Each structure stands twice: as C-alpha cells, then as structure tokens.
Amino acid sequence: MADEVLLETPLAGLHRELGGRMVPFAGYAMPVQYPAGIMAEHLHCRARAALFDVSHMGQAELVGEGAAAALERLTPADVQALKPGRQRYGLLLNERGGIVDDFMVANLGGRLMLVVNASRKHVDFPLIESVLPAGVRLRPLPDRALLALQGPEVAGLIPTGMSFMGIGALEIAGIPVIASRSGYTGEDGLEISVAAEQAEALARHLLSLPGVMPAGLGARDSLRLEAGLCLYGNDLDEDTNPVEAALVWSMGKRRRMAWDFVGAEPVREALDNGPKRLRVGIRPEGRQPARAHTAVESGGATVGEITSGGFGPSVGAPVAMGYVRRDLAADGTSLELRVRDKALPARVAPTPFQPHRYAR
Template identity: 75%
Template sequence: MADTLLETPLAALHRELGGKMVPFAGYAMPVQYPAGIMAEHLATRQGAALFDVSHMGQAELTGEGAAAALERLTPADVQILKPGRQKYGLLTTESGGILDDFMVANLGDRLFLVLNASRKDVDCAAIEAVLPAGVKLTRLPDRALIAFQGPAAVSSLATLAPAIAALPFMGVAAAEVQGIPVLVSRSGYTGEDGVEISVAAEQAEDLARALLALPGAMAAGLGARDSLRLEAGLCLYGNDIDETTSPVEANLTWTVGKRRRTEWNFPGADRVREELDGGPKRLRIGILPEGRQPARAHTAMSMDGQTVGEVTSGTFGPSLNGPCAMGYVAREHAADGTKLDLMVRGKAVPARVAAMPFTPHRYAR
C-alpha cells in the first residue's frame, strides 16, 4: 500500500500508535487506533482528540485584488473578510454544481486556502485559470495540517500557547507552540470547539506529540471524523455534495454572500438564482432511522412504495446512541417529521426527516 499511496508527515507516528491505515483520497490514512472509533468519537465530544488532516490541500493567494479574483470562482463574499478572519465557502461550476467546499482566511497580506484532498488539484487548476495578472496561487505541499478538536482542546492547547485562548470562532492567527511556529484557526469539522493548525511538515510530528501529551488527549482517525461530522450535519465532498448538486439543493445557500446575490457574477449564478426563486427539485435533509441499523450511502428512500430520494451518508452516531443519515429527497417530501422508508438489506426500515445538526454545535461564541 505504501508503494502506491502518498503519506502525510505523521505516517510514522500513526503506525507507532497502532493506527489501522487505509487508502483515502490517494493517501494512506489512519481509520482508527486500538481504542476504536467509538472511543475516539466520544473522546472528541468529551475532551480533546487529534486528527491528521495533512492530506488536505493548503495554498496561498497573493497580489493586489486576490479576494476579487477568488470571487470569480465562488459565490462567497471574500472581499468582506477582515484580516484574522476565516470563512467556509463553495467553489462552483458554470452549470451551478459544487466543484468543492473550502476554507479561506485573510492573513492581511495574503489569502490562505484549505481544499479537500480529493479535489485540491482540480481546485488549484480552476483557480489559476481565472487569476488576473499580478495575482498568484502558491501551493503549500511542505505544510502539514492538524485538527485538535473537543471541548477541552483550546484550554489544553492554551497551556502551551496562551494567546490561542482568546482566538474567536473562525479567527486565525500566527502563534508558537513549544517554539514551533504555527498558523492556528479556531475551526474544525466535528461540531465541537477546537482548532486546525498549519505547521511545517518537518515539525509536524513534534507538534503532534506535544498535543497528545496534554491531559486527556487522544489520537483519532477517519472513522471518528466521519461519524462526528455526520452527527454535526456537515457535508462530505463526493458523498453529500459534488458537481451535480447546487448550493440551493445542498441547503448551503447561506454561503452565497448578500452582495453576490445582487451581482450574480459567479459561476452557476443563473441556476442558483432560479432555484432560490422557484425552489429546487430536491433538497438535502437529515434522516433518523428507527432501530439500531445504519442506512449507508446509496440506500433508497421511499414513500408508499415510490422512490423519492437516496441516502448520501449514513452511520451509527455514538453520541446519539443510534443511527443517523443525510441525503436528498424531492422537495415536497423534505419537511421535518416526514415519514420515509429506507430499503436496508432488502427490508423497509421506518425513518423520519429530521433537522440537522443531530448533535448541537458547540463552537466558541
């Protein structure tokens, strides 16, 4: 596997910790450690857990008008972003689909981007294709990315870097952790408070060991990351959003900036505008199945024997102590409380449409 897959700067540490390595987005990544997915998930909800997300793409946009240039590919209002602030956004296609979801931070003299691992090459090529003279995209393959998530994550990290405690939700700042220079954002994809830390690849293992030495900290893998984000109602690119889904269908219209809704000059604007005005044919919904059996991706959803949608992500939620899922249904069946049948292993499992997140977000406010 190591011969064909890329590895992150923390690969040796994962193996030392007993991580079960699996292929993911072209990388060998830990799906879990000996404690197991359930323990890792609950540790994130109750304390602090470390996730290696170094497979994600990191890049910088520099030059006069960088924010306006990026807006050629996203409906997000990037120009409104103040120094030291970050936001979640979508890159869109001319047909109104979602090329990727991403994070963008204003570092004052440049924009810092975090892109999905499976899409970073596609994203960078698309961004470079719309850049005017004087604006440059620089990929940062020599940097690792570590997510430290959970209600105790920031207070624990602050014992090593006190200034991080004052960082607001979606705030970004340069800092030092035990002498290691880092870029810290108070964000993450678990629904919990926490940070994501960009660090030079050669110092990533030292940083990870320092974090794991903090009281109650645990290493967590892709399995827990998936169940956490699903309980939090957060999309996974390639499952819940892709080039066939629009921001309106995906219930991500809040990422379309107020100013952008007056300009309509982003890729796919015509489709987005049409669906905002008239409603999309389908909508992303949360789903709570009865019983204990999870409904996985591609499970059909039906009403009165007629297929009305499909599950895109599903799992057993350790915090919920029951299964949860998300997917798309015809708009007329998307109201909370609507009863559906899920075809799981040839049997109809009763379920209902439910509001997301399934587990309340606990971001710093």
C-alpha cells in the same frame, strides 16, 4: 488498483507507532482508527480532546492585489468582506452551478490562505489559477502539514483568545504555526497548519497534553455526520446545486445581489423557483444504520437517496443525511429506507443531530 502507490503525510511513522490501522483515502495512506477504536475516539473527542491528522488536505496561498475579487469569480462566498484574522466556508462552482469543491478561505493580512479537499486539490488549484489576473498568484503549500485538535478541553490546553473562525500566527511549544478556531466535528477546537518537518514534534507535544488522544478517519466521519456537516464526494459533487444542498447560508448577500460568479444563473433559478430535491437529516427508526446510496422511498416509490449514514455514538442511534423530493423535506415527514431489501421506517429530522459547541 492493487498496485496504487499511496502518498503519506509527515505523520505516517507516528500513526504506525501508535497502532493506527492505515487505509487508502484520497490517494493517501491514512489511519482509520487506533487501538481504542472508532467509538472510543468519537466519544473522547466529544468529552475531552482528540487529535486528527488532516495533512492530506490541500493548502495554498493566494497573493497579490485583487486576490479576493479574483477568487469571487468562482465562489458565491463574500471573500472581499473577510477581515484580517478571520476565515469562512465557501463553495467553488462550475458553469452548471454544481459544486466543484467546498473549502475554507482565511484573510491573513496581505494574503489569503485556502484549505481544499484532498480528493479535489488537483482540480481546484488549476481552476483557481485559470481565473487569476496578472499580479495574483496561487502558491500551493505541499510542505505544510495540517492537524486538527478538537474537543471541549482544547481551549484550556491552548488558549488563543480567538473566537470561532478566527485565525492567526502563534507558537505552540516553541513551534510557529497558523491556527484557526474551527474544525469538522461540531466541537470547539483548532486546525493547525505547521511546516512538514515540525509536524511530528508538534503532534507528539499535543498528544502529551492531558486528555488528548489520537483519532482517525472513522471518528472524524461519525463526528461530522452527527454535526450535519457535508462530505465532498458523498453529500456534494459537481452535479449538486448549493440551494438543494441547503448551503445558501454560505453565499454572501452582496453576491446574491450581483450574481457575478460562475454558475450564478442555475443557482439563482433554484433559489427563485425552488430545487427539485433538498438535503435533509434523516433518523432511521430502530437500530439499523442506513449507509450511503440507500434508496429513500415514500408510498413504495423512490423519492431520494442517502448520501451519508451510520451510527451516531453520541446520539446513541443511527443518523443519516440525504436528498429527498422537496415536498417530502419537512421535519417529521415519514419515509422508508430500502435496507437489505426491507423497507425500514425513518423520518426527516433537523440537523445537527448533536448540538454544535463552537466558541461563538
């Protein structure tokens, strides 16, 4: 809608000052790129360090006795086994076994911290509240910003002593933050939660560090695609089962024995009998990228669809992810992509397209 009023993050003024090109995203005005351009921002993140504003994401705390067990009613992630100072990836499911959202959950000792997708927080928070017993409360944190500093030089700029998926309270330039060693780029880095009123001071400090440049949504998308990471609304939705999405690894072993979460039966059925389709990596041959909603064909018949696709600057070639019929999901399988009414050759390829460089 032309008259849609967009929300702004605490860094909106800084984005404009830095020449960010603002676009609507999940109800917010967000920078898609800065003057250097998406390609430069992407490659700089892979080589050095890039700063992303992800304050549009939903942050919340879950507090009270039994918070982890309560959250497990909606997710197959093993939340109760999460030790203090650690976080993990999880899925919120509906009764059909479909994915309501993917999220991060951290044990901060005495409370759980959640980060959910911007486009889904209005759905997620009421859903979580609906299963909470007396004494457990969900506290949304709209007064906190979230910054992602990503790239191989981050560990040298801000030493934390944490390994991948570690999280804790620390100070950066005298500003108290909660930082996790994680991200959405496939690179080492930090995601940093900070009080909204201190977000700009923190961002300016981080941008003053050697080798750090600002990066927008465009580079964030191409980086996560090369890393084989899902985008909710493209690769995942309420009709997607975790098994067909190739996200069984996010489901705890204990949870797959108890089957005591919402949507457990459809998930179990897909695990036992195999899903009809599977999410796979796809490498188009040649230089033409295949975008989301491109039809995937085999022998002239439609056998699937691209859900994320574009040019991979680090790979130097187009890359894509999508769902194909299970019998065509093996690496190396030849396919055709229907791009501008032409059938372009492609093949199923392993993900990530660019190796992850997490601090294991």
